[in-house]
Amino acid sequence: MDRDVERFFEECPTNSSAVAKVQSFIQRQQDGSGALIRPIVCVTSGGTTVPLERHCVRFIDNFSGGTRGALSAENFLEAGYAVIFLHRRHSIQPFTKGLPSGQILDFMTSVLEPDEGPQHGMHVSESASELVSNCVQRAQDAAASGMLLRLPFETLFQYLQSLRAIAQQLRPLGRHAALYLAAAVSDFYIPWPQMVEHKIQSAEFGEGFHLELQKVPKMLGSLRHVWAPEAFLVSFKLETDEKLLISKAQGSISKYGVHSVVANILETRKEIVYIVHPGAKNGGAAQVDEVLRGQEQFIEAPLVAKIVQLHKTYLGGEQ
Amino acid sequence: MDRDVERFFEECPTNSSAVAKVQSFIQRQQDGSGALIRPIVCVTSGGTTVPLERHCVRFIDNFSGGTRGALSAENFLEAGYAVIFLHRRHSIQPFTKGLPSGQILDFMTSVLEPDEGPQHGMHVSESASELVSNCVQRAQDAAASGMLLRLPFETLFQYLQSLRAIAQQLRPLGRHAALYLAAAVSDFYIPWPQMVEHKIQSAEFGEGFHLELQKVPKMLGSLRHVWAPEAFLVSFKLETDEKLLISKAQGSISKYGVHSVVANILETRKEIVYIVHPGAKNGGAAQVDEVLRGQEQFIEAPLVAKIVQLHKTYLGGEQ
Numbered sequence: 008m009d010r011d012v013e014r015f016f017e018e019c020p021t022n023s024s025a026v027a028k029v030q031s032f033i034q035r036q037q038d039g040s041g042a043l044i045r046p047i048v049c050v051t052s053g054g055t056t057v058p059l060e061r062h063c064v065r066f067i068d069n070f071s072g073g074t075r076g077a078l079s080a081e082n083f084l085e086a087g088y089a090v091i092f093l094h095r096r097h098s099i100q101p102f103t104k105g106l107p108s109g110q111i112l113d114f115m116t117s118v119l120e121p122d123e124g125p126q127h128g129m130h131v132s133e134s135a136s137e138l139v140s141n142c143v144q145r146a147q148d149a150a151a152s153g154m155l156l157r158l159p160f161e162t163l164f165q166y167l168q169s170l171r172a173i174a175q176q177l178r179p180l181g182r183h184a185a186l187y188l189a190a191a192v193s194d195f196y197i198p199w200p201q202m203v204e205h206k207i208q209s210a211e212f213g214e215g216f217h218l219e220l221q222k223v224p225k226m227l228g229s230l231r232h233v234w235a236p237e238a239f240l241v242s243f244k245l246e247t248d249e250k251l252l253i254s255k256a257q258g259s260i261s262k263y264g265v266h267s268v269v270a271n272i273l274e275t276r277k278e279i280v281y282i283v284h285p286g287a288k289n290g291g292a293a294q295v296d297e298v299l300r301g302q303e304q305f306i307e308a309p310l311v312a313k314i315v316q317l318h319k320t321y322l323g324g325e326q
Numbered sequence: 327m328d329r330d331v332e333r334f335f336e337e338c339p340t341n342s343s344a345v346a347k348v349q350s351f352i353q354r355q356q357d358g359s360g361a362l363i364r365p366i367v368c369v370t371s372g373g374t375t376v377p378l379e380r381h382c383v384r385f386i387d388n389f390s391g392g393t394r395g396a397l398s399a400e401n402f403l404e405a406g407y408a409v410i411f412l413h414r415r416h417s418i419q420p421f422t423k424g425l426p427s428g429q430i431l432d433f434m435t436s437v438l439e440p441d442e443g444p445q446h447g448m449h450v451s452e453s454a455s456e457l458v459s460n461c462v463q464r465a466q467d468a469a470a471s472g473m474l475l476r477l478p479f480e481t482l483f484q485y486l487q488s489l490r491a492i493a494q495q496l497r498p499l500g501r502h503a504a505l506y507l508a509a510a511v512s513d514f515y516i517p518w519p520q521m522v523e524h525k526i527q528s529a530e531f532g533e534g535f536h537l538e539l540q541k542v543p544k545m546l547g548s549l550r551h552v553w554a555p556e557a558f559l560v561s562f563k564l565e566t567d568e569k570l571l572i573s574k575a576q577g578s579i580s581k582y583g584v585h586s587v588v589a590n591i592l593e594t595r596k597e598i599v600y601i602v603h604p605g606a607k608n609g610g611a612a613q614v615d616e617v618l619r620g621q622e623q624f625i626e627a628p629l630v631a632k633i634v635q636l637h638k639t640y641l642g643g644e645q
Contacts, residue, residue: 060565
């Protein structure tokens with residue numbers, strides 16, 4: 008294993024508690040003989056935080072509400088996958104799109120119904136009822152089916168520890184497991200040993216202030232070749248500069264051997280994404296497939312459909 | 327006005343749209359003759375973001391869920407104040423404590439009631455009903471009373487622009503206005519002219535990476551002496567190191583002339599806060615009052631009660 012990756016985990020301040028939950032979740036997807044009933048995908052979602060102090064008051068964050076991850080998780084569930092949803096705490100959850108947290112007070116109405124006994128009579132307003140009803144029903148179905156495991160993270164440290172633990176647990180499933188890395192993970196951080204203990208005092212930094220950040224070791228190689236070598240690996244590229252997008256996506260394939268890269272531009276990411284993959288020809292050049300939202304409500308429907316298709320092709324290669 | 331403060335606002339990328347809303351809100355708190363019916367407080371809440379790129383993918387954030395601000399706003403409303411709630415978007419809102427966003431799916435139940443016509447029959451589960459009912463009722467009362475104005479911000483730029491606009495609108499109210507600055511505002515930032523256009527490429531920063539940040543000009547002096555010289559000004563100090571806390575709070579009084587500083591330690595902030603103020607004796611030394619949560623559900627009840635009392639004393643000084 009990469010020495011930098013090893014050192015990263017040695018220095019990590021916290022330990023992941025995900026292992027036991029993931030183990031029993033995987034067991035639930037197996038029949039009495041231990042055979043897998045359905046494929047399992049780990050969908051990561053939301054941004055990681057990078058603490059600037061050990062008693063953390065300030066941190067660097069990545070822009071990500073978690074919409075891509077949450078909607079993708081829904082679509083994987085509908086395609087028959089069991090889903091491990093590794094998400095930033097308080098990011099958007101599957102089946103809650105259209106129910107923003109701030110608006111909860113707006114769609115509830117208090118109806119006093121003294122005739123009906125000791126009920127408090129809180130109802131969803133008429134206008135919002137269909138939307139809320141639909142979301143709640145789908146979420147309850149997913150919970151009841153035992154096909155959705157939600158694991159939260161906050162810091163970069165927690166995210167990478169959980170991702171490694173999940174990948175290692177998925178390893179025995181071979182090609183039937185998939186990793187769909189939609190989370191926005193920081194490229195740089197302050198290693199725990201170099202981190203100051205207390206809140207950085209503004210008096211200490213005269214007019215200017217230098218923050219020394221280090222590169223986060225690239226984990227894609229370890230994930231692909233060590234943690235879960237057979238799992239179908241989908242990584243993401245988000246850029247704001249169109250000129251760099253496809254070449255950077257191709258780099259992830261040639262450097263780390265990922266199976267597909269979902270490449271998108273910040274401003275247009277809800278309308279168009281590119282799926283870059285080695286393709287059928289295997290002539291050296293990567294294939295780029297364009298996915299458009301089209302008439303769908305959300306682009307994650309055709310996006311996940313395409314990924315599921317690529318995963319099926321990959322599974323077929325096993326026989 | 328301070329030249330640094332002036333330059334900060336000249337360079338700001340966006341403009342505040344708060345002015346019109348604040349104007350009509352203030353009018354609603356006045357009777358036909360223009361006399362003020364009740365005092366008005368601006369409560370700021372949540373952390374500011376500091377963008378690292380103009381097309382913002384990464385930003386520095388401050389740890390703050392906004393609980394202090396949201397609960398304080400509730401208590402000011404109950405004390406008869408009109409409240410301008412200047413809050414980080416998606417931070418905790420007044421009357422929603424106990425209703426975390428992620429749990430919305432857990433307290434709703436879908437009840438099919440075919441007899442009752444075209445209703446979708448979404449109800450709050452029995453177990454959560456009293457809590458939800460209480461929160462929704464109080465929020466609806468506040469909205470109906472016209473005594474709560476909610477204004478969101480995201481970046482440091484938006485926050486300071488809105489704060490300045492609000493303070494300038496409150497200026498004519500003299501001592502009857504108060505500013506209660508519970509938001510966690512960044513001390514450092516990258517000025518817009520120095521900010522890169524696109525996402526910082528990790529390839530550009532070899533092994534390490536230097537982020538050049540500048541001090542945010544101190545606005546408390548301008549707020550106190552220029553924007554709203556008579557308004558009762560309450561600032562906050564959050565530290566993780568107890569040794570620095572009180573002396574830093576006293577510094578805000580001697581340097582900027584704020585009327586009270588709420589000083590708290592990150593780990594114990596829900597149990598104990600210190601209110602530092604010039605005191606009755608006026609013998610040069612600031613007075614430190616300890617506020618404990620005690621038997622109250624939240625410490626914001628005794629905290630706001632103490633601030634209201636100090637504001638009353640300050641108002642009395644006008645006669």
